[in-house]
Amino acid sequence: MAQNNASQVDKVSGIVAQTRNDVGTEPHDRIVEVLHQRLEQAGIQLPDDEVSELARQVSTG
Template sequence: MSENTQDEPSMAQHDTTDAARLAGVVDQTRADVGGKDADAVEHVLRERLAQTGIELPDADVHDIAGRLSRGERWTPAQTSS
């Protein structure tokens, strides 16, 4: 083994915080389905949260979906968790 070889898996260069991951999911959901019916937005949001392993209380998911369906912005500070 040389000092210049990578003999083990590399670690992620930039760890993403849960808040940043959540913000990314919300931003992408807003871009894709924002302004649509709240139930449709909530369905997409729940799917994406599950895909990324982010768990939120139902009330927060419902609140975020409502905001996005009304075309409002959302920030991680607006969750109860």
């Protein structure tokens, strides 16, 4: 189970890094939209508030 959690954290980290490269300078709402799409494609479900926080981190570096 711990390996699955670590794997998911690694996936989220990779998604955040790629999103930063692709749309990091775009508006917050666009970053949230891209994160939601990519997380869904990876089979990862996060609450909206966590996705919003990740988007904030993407835009601030």
